[in-house]
Amino acid sequence: MGSRPAPVYVVASPRPRVGRTLLARLLMEYAIDNGRPLVGFDLSPREPMLAGRFPKLVWPIDIAETRGQMELFDRLLVDTASIKVVDLGYGAFEQFFDVAGNIDFAQEAHRRGMDTVIFFVADHAMATVRTFAKLQARMPAIFQPVHNESVSLTISAEDFPPTRPDCGFIRMPRLSQLVRGVVDRPSFSFNSTVPRQQNGPSEIHSWSSDLYRQFRDFELRLQFGRLNVSLGFAAPASTPPAARKS
Numbered sequence: 001m002g003s004r005p006a007p008v009y010v011v012a013s014p015r016p017r018v019g020r021t022l023l024a025r026l027l028m029e030y031a032i033d034n035g036r037p038l039v040g041f042d043l044s045p046r047e048p049m050l051a052g053r054f055p056k057l058v059w060p061i062d063i064a065e066t067r068g069q070m071e072l073f074d075r076l077l078v079d080t081a082s083i084k085v086v087d088l089g090y091g092a093f094e095q096f097f098d099v100a101g102n103i104d105f106a107q108e109a110h111r112r113g114m115d116t117v118i119f120f121v122a123d124h125a126m127a128t129v130r131t132f133a134k135l136q137a138r139m140p141a142i143f144q145p146v147h148n149e150s151v152s153l154t155i156s157a158e159d160f161p162p163t164r165p166d167c168g169f170i171r172m173p174r175l176s177q178l179v180r181g182v183v184d185r186p187s188f189s190f191n192s193t194v195p196r197q198q199n200g201p202s203e204i205h206s207w208s209s210d211l212y213r214q215f216r217d218f219e220l221r222l223q224f225g226r227l228n229v230s231l232g233f234a235a236p237a238s239t240p241p242a243a244r245k246s
Contacts, residue, residue, distance in 0.1 A: 121148055176203060
């Protein structure tokens with residue numbers, strides 16, 4: 001990945017029970033599997049599920065108060081070496097984006113060389129569609145829709161257009177109920193479980209390997225996009241509007 005500052009990944013949805021924390025877990029384990037510096041933030045202080053799984057890597061933070069807001073955004077901007085994964089619970093959803101907009105967080109992250117990527121878990125509710133469009137128009141970040149097939153059978157690209165069209169959707173296939181029960185166990189880890197398979201790929205192995213491949217593909221497409229920008233072929237999707245006009 002070179003010496004470029006590491007990205008900020010915000011896993012978000014305005015609705016509960018859509019697989020948001022599961023996606024954040026996968027991003028964490030993907031970075032761990034690649035030996036990359038990593039820090040996570042769990043914005044559901046009453047039920048810090050991500051922090052419970054990664055107690056040495058994830059900070060539970062309550063952004064209902066100004067002190068928590070300052071703590072979160074300062075840490076996101078100061079640490080440019082570590083990948084940041086933010087598990088944005090639906091209870092803190094609006095407040096996070098309100099504060100991020102008020103302090104021009106995405107612009108400041110861009111100035112420091114960091115991509116801000118919003119992994120937005122989509123669903124078929126019209127309120128979710130409107131929220132995605134509103135945020136995408138308001139915040140100069142890279143919005144990457146995620147289709148969790150356990151939540152919605154289909155998702156329209158017209159309703160959830162990615163900021164980078166070449167990146168398409170992140171697709172989370174449906175897991176069987178039995179396997180989901182195993183994955184949800186407190187002690188379960190994808191990285192420690194998957195390599196133990198001896199008799200060909202299991203459902204868990206195939207599922208997690210496919211998500212890891214999609215994460216790699218997404219990162220490569222971002223790299224190619226930055227390379228094209230450096231060669232003068234296109235404007236970066238994550239560049240703030242003010243910067244594009246200059």
